[in-house]
Amino acid sequence: MVSHxxxxxxxxxxxxxxxxSTRETRDIHHALRNHRISNFDPLKIKEKLIIDxxxxxxxxxxxxxxxxxxxxxxPNSSILYTGDINCTDTxxxxxxxxxxxxxxxxxxxxxxxxxxxxxxxxxYAEIVEWALQTIKTGRVPCLHVYAAGxxxxxxxxxxxxxxxxxxxxxRLDGVxxxxxxxxxxxxxxxxxxxxxxxxxxxxxxxxxxxxSDRTHLGRRFSRAYATGWALSLGSSVTAxxxxxHADFGQLVSxxxxxxxxxxxxxxxxxxxxxxxxxxxxxxxxxxxxSYAQRTLVEDY
Numbered sequence: 001m002v003s004h005x006x007x008x009x010x011x012x013x014x015x016x017x018x019x020x021s022t023r024e025t026r027d028i029h030h031a032l033r034n035h036r037i038s039n040f041d042p043l044k045i046k047e048k049l050i051i052d053x054x055x056x057x058x059x060x061x062x063x064x065x066x067x068x069x070x071x072x073x074x075p076n077s078s079i080l081y082t083g084d085i086n087c088t089d090t091x092x093x094x095x096x097x098x099x100x101x102x103x104x105x106x107x108x109x110x111x112x113x114x115x116x117x118x119x120x121x122x123x124y125a126e127i128v129e130w131a132l133q134t135i136k137t138g139r140v141p142c143l144h145v146y147a148a149g150x151x152x153x154x155x156x157x158x159x160x161x162x163x164x165x166x167x168x169x170x171r172l173d174g175v176x177x178x179x180x181x182x183x184x185x186x187x188x189x190x191x192x193x194x195x196x197x198x199x200x201x202x203x204x205x206x207x208x209x210x211x212s213d214r215t216h217l218g219r220r221f222s223r224a225y226a227t228g229w230a231l232s233l234g235s236s237v238t239a240x241x242x243x244x245h246a247d248f249g250q251l252v253s254x255x256x257x258x259x260x261x262x263x264x265x266x267x268x269x270x271x272x273x274x275x276x277x278x279x280x281x282x283x284x285x286x287x288x289x290s291y292a293q294r295t296l297v298e299d300y
Contacts, residue, residue: 003083004067024066031174062096064149087250098257111273169209
């Protein structure tokens with residue numbers, strides 16, 4: 001089972017047997033990687049699957065469109081695997097809900113007390129204000145964000161709170177279409193379309209692109225990032241602490257609400273979060289060996 005479409009979580013799509021995820025996860029993966037998935041069995045949020053004497057409940061992870069948690073109920077215990085989670089509502093997703101379980105396996109991407117994000121509405125307002133001020137100086141605000149999830153949240157932000165046209169790197173077009181077809185109301189122009197090129201050359205607008213894109217770095221463009229890692233980047237980079245992950249306080253609250261007997265944590269600040277669970281909640285936690293955590297300069 002694949003939890004969501006970010007590249008560091010889609011290794012399961014290379015498996016020769018049956019692959020399972022939500023349709024949105026499969027479609028976003030294909031849009032970004034041009035990788036068609038064979039032998040695919042789609043999952044739906046809130047769907048229950050029966051495998052032998054166990055039941056698997058698919059839950060919304062709140063991380064991006066199509067992201068899922070998995071609650072596995074066996075005759076002897078219940079196990080919740082979170083994948084990457086976000087515990088606040090966004091303009092494009094609903095918050096992940098905790099579930100009571102005996103064993104909790106969860107991410108710790110921002111599992112350090114240093115990572116406590118401001119209210120999302122506050123960060124939204126700061127991003128819009130920066131963009132408007134940038135336009136007043138005759139420059140184009142250029143936001144570098146992850147291609148799947150964050151980019152669509154940024155497009156909707158400017159659709160909802162401004163009348164500015166949003167121009168995007170054409171790599172985002174396929175993912176944008178999947179969001180719109182799934183009910184996320186977003187409007188944009190591709191930078192390679194006639195309208196997109198005309199607006200980008202002459203009119204006030206916002207440009208949304210990926211972290212590695214260096215196409216538009218001329219004098220007319222002012223760059224910024226929207227990522228939780230903004231809290232550790234320093235003042236040399238314009239960045240806003242907007243993340244699709246839960247911050248430290250949300251992670252601790254999630255563990256408390258799930259009330260597990262055992263906790264396993266992986267990725268990010270796993271060791272620091274393990275100690276925090278012991279200190280704050282009086283629960284023992286163990287580490288799961290895992291890959292290195294990606295940062296804002298890597299594309300999803």
